[in-house]
Amino acid sequence: MTAVRTVLRRIGFYVLLSLVTAFFALPMLWLVTAPFTRHPTFAVTWPDFTLANFRALTDSPDALSSLYNSAALSLSTMLLTVAAAALAAYALSKVRVPGRGAILYLLLLLSSVITGTAVMVPIFQLMFRLRLLDHDLGVILVLTGGLLPAAIFILTDFMDTMPRLQEESARVFGANSLQVFGHVVLPNVRPGLATIAVWAVVNVWGDFLVPFLLYRSPDKRPAAVTLNTFYTEGGRPDLALISTFSLLYSVPMVIMFLFVSRRYGFRLHGGITA
Amino acid sequence: MRVALEAVTKVYDGDVRALDELSLEIADGEFFVLLGPSGCGKTTLLRTIAGLETATSGTVRIGERDVTRLPPGDRDVAMVFQDYALFPHMTVADNIAYPLRLKKVPRAERRAKAADTAARLSLGPYLDHRPAQLSGGQQQRVALARAMATRPTVFLLDEPLSNLDARLRLEARTFLKKLQHDLGVTTVFVTHDQAEALALADRIAVMEDGRVRQIGTPREVFQRPANIFVAGFIGSTPMNLLEGECVPGDGDPTGSWTDEIDVAGLRLPVPEEATGLVGPGDKIIAGFRPEYVREAEDGIEGRVEIVENLGTTSLVTLATTGPSVQLTVPEEREPAIGTTLRVAPQPGRTLLYHADDGDLIDDS
Numbered sequence: 001m002t003a004v005r006t007v008l009r010r011i012g013f014y015v016l017l018s019l020v021t022a023f024f025a026l027p028m029l030w031l032v033t034a035p036f037t038r039h040p041t042f043a044v045t046w047p048d049f050t051l052a053n054f055r056a057l058t059d060s061p062d063a064l065s066s067l068y069n070s071a072a073l074s075l076s077t078m079l080l081t082v083a084a085a086a087l088a089a090y091a092l093s094k095v096r097v098p099g100r101g102a103i104l105y106l107l108l109l110l111s112s113v114i115t116g117t118a119v120m121v122p123i124f125q126l127m128f129r130l131r132l133l134d135h136d137l138g139v140i141l142v143l144t145g146g147l148l149p150a151a152i153f154i155l156t157d158f159m160d161t162m163p164r165l166q167e168e169s170a171r172v173f174g175a176n177s178l179q180v181f182g183h184v185v186l187p188n189v190r191p192g193l194a195t196i197a198v199w200a201v202v203n204v205w206g207d208f209l210v211p212f213l214l215y216r217s218p219d220k221r222p223a224a225v226t227l228n229t230f231y232t233e234g235g236r237p238d239l240a241l242i243s244t245f246s247l248l249y250s251v252p253m254v255i256m257f258l259f260v261s262r263r264y265g266f267r268l269h270g271g272i273t274a
Numbered sequence: 275m276r277v278a279l280e281a282v283t284k285v286y287d288g289d290v291r292a293l294d295e296l297s298l299e300i301a302d303g304e305f306f307v308l309l310g311p312s313g314c315g316k317t318t319l320l321r322t323i324a325g326l327e328t329a330t331s332g333t334v335r336i337g338e339r340d341v342t343r344l345p346p347g348d349r350d351v352a353m354v355f356q357d358y359a360l361f362p363h364m365t366v367a368d369n370i371a372y373p374l375r376l377k378k379v380p381r382a383e384r385r386a387k388a389a390d391t392a393a394r395l396s397l398g399p400y401l402d403h404r405p406a407q408l409s410g411g412q413q414q415r416v417a418l419a420r421a422m423a424t425r426p427t428v429f430l431l432d433e434p435l436s437n438l439d440a441r442l443r444l445e446a447r448t449f450l451k452k453l454q455h456d457l458g459v460t461t462v463f464v465t466h467d468q469a470e471a472l473a474l475a476d477r478i479a480v481m482e483d484g485r486v487r488q489i490g491t492p493r494e495v496f497q498r499p500a501n502i503f504v505a506g507f508i509g510s511t512p513m514n515l516l517e518g519e520c521v522p523g524d525g526d527p528t529g530s531w532t533d534e535i536d537v538a539g540l541r542l543p544v545p546e547e548a549t550g551l552v553g554p555g556d557k558i559i560a561g562f563r564p565e566y567v568r569e570a571e572d573g574i575e576g577r578v579e580i581v582e583n584l585g586t587t588s589l590v591t592l593a594t595t596g597p598s599v600q601l602t603v604p605e606e607r608e609p610a611i612g613t614t615l616r617v618a619p620q621p622g623r624t625l626l627y628h629a630d631d632g633d634l635i636d637d638s
């Protein structure tokens with residue numbers, strides 16, 4: 001009797017799991033079938049294995065270049081974020097200012113504000129005054145500003161665990177501050193740098209609001225914004241182009257995830273491993 | 275290169291006085307050992323010489339140069355830290371060559387020098403290993419090799435043997451002594467292990483609370499500890515220190531000095547070096563090592579309380595009417611627990627200390 005109950009409970013549990021999985025998997029499935037379907041709808045159907053949608057996409061003026069823009073924007077923002085965060089975190093970890101914890105938490109709080117919707121108007125005006133509207137530099141600065149607080153917060157923790165004796169050892173051998181930083185500190189916090197780099201790229205790659213507001217010319221826009229421009233003449237979303245473009249848009253992130261995960265073992269701060 | 279400290283004081287923030295007007299001079303090529311209990315300021319002194327700490331006051335000289343305010347990199351010293359502080363992300367070869375890299379030595383030459391130094395310390399097979407893949411003893415040699423590679427003028431070693439097990443420690447000790455002898459580099463070695471200090475040092479400085487209590491050769495420090503602190507610290511078995519009093523003897527008939535003391539009812543002659551320096555009634559402390567205690571008819575009476583086996587000898591602790599007395603006996607001659615012994619120091623092996631300040635009484 002109890003054995004039957006256990007089996008039934010098991011079956012129920014797996015059915016539930018399957019339903020939940022299907023709920024989350026369906027959009028993914030759509031993402032890989034729709035681009036290969038001649039006239040995709042919102043339904044998941046067996047694909048026709050046509051490449052016509054990809055051809056159509058290459059005819060669209062800004063589609064492919066926007067992917068390139070996304071890559072350039074992500075990478076430069078990532079580099080700037082990692083460089084600035086590493087320097088700031090090192091300083092914060094080394095010079096123990098009173099109230100450091102409070103400063104760090106305040107930073108974290110600010111990070112959700114800086115690139116949040118609420119301050120978009122002042123940021124727009126700031127960029128306008130600085131004549132940085134429609135300028136890559138402007139967008140990079142704003143995005144970096146948004147990422148930095150959390151990046152500093154995470155990296156400071158990594159820096160704190162780094163053994164001071166290694167730095168002193170290097171100094172006795174004649175290393176100057178920059179050499180100590182480059183030769184000893186950075187290699188020691190590499191997992192932290194990798195975490196931040198990936199996180200920055202993912203964030204910028206997926207960000208819509210900031211580039212949408214700050215770029216004027218269509219040819220400068222990153223993919224996230226371009227995705228928003230695929231409409232038919234009738235003003236309806238062009239599902240063929242949208243699905244195809246979405247697929248191309250997500251592939252780099254998947255590749256990056258696989259690469260990083262193989263290289264470092266994906267480690268979020270706090271030791272969540274996958 | 276000569277190293278000289280003149281009245282060096284180091285006060286850490288707050289008011290920890292880690293070094294207190296400390297002066298000492300280390301000769302060129304000397305193996306100099308800083309010995310003292312935990313927290314006496316040995317590491318601080320070493321770090322002050324290295325430039326990792328700046329002296330609050332006083333002067334540090336290396337050679338003829340005043341380096342008190344010089345950053346560590348400009349002092350031409352090499353330091354080996356207690357836990358080695360190797361760079362975990364670099365291979366053994368890169369670790370050893372790191373100081374050369376800072377000196378902009380070309381890569382190929384660096385590699386050759388590192389391989390050469392590594393070979394001397396039997397690290398040849400491990401050049402491409404990471405520090406984490408090495409044993410403690412090997413890591414210690416990598417740290418030594420890294421310090422050697424630059425040919426520094428002064429070697430600073432902070433308890434480099436303390437992470438090794440007892441056997442490896444002995445090997446490393448012999449090895450280190452030979453290495454220093456071959457290189458002839460002025461070496462300052464920190465330890466809290468008196469046996470290590472006696473074995474390695476040309477000269478030892480015994481420290482307590484940021485001050486030097488005695489400087490001398492291992493023999494001087496062992497045979498004539500300058501005060502009861504050093505007497506209690508040096509030697510694998512602690513020295514017997516018994517309070518006593520000077521009594522009138524056959525010395526000076528005027529009674530201004532004497533040649534006899536009374537320790538726990540035992541009459542002993544005043545040692546030669548102290549003759550004429552103590553008079554009847556002076557309170558003293560008599561010190562004698564357990565190794566120099568023998569059985570004697572008219573000696574101090576005590577009951578055997580503990581017998582500790584030291585290998586070739588055993589350490590016997592006697593309970594007397596006063597403080598307990600320790601002596602060593604040859605193996606297989608151990609007395610049974612509870613038996614009564616009468617013991618006295620061998621003639622000429624007693625040291626006298628002032629009871630008030632604990633300083634050695636002698637004519638020097």
Ligand SMILES: Nc1ncnc2c1ncn2[C@@H]1O[C@H](COP(=O)(O)OP(=O)(O)OP(=O)(O)O)[C@@H](O)[C@H]1O
Binds near residue numbers: 291
């Ligand atoms: N950075 C520091 N800040 C404040 N006080 C310190 C600092 N470093 C050492 N001290 C204090 O200075 C004194 C001497 O310390 P030091 O490390 O020189 O001792 P040590 O002789 O090396 O001891 P050990 O044998 O345990 O290594 C100690 O009381 C210690 O607490």
Ligand SMILES: [Mg+2]
Binds near residue numbers: 316317318
């Ligand atoms: Mg120490």
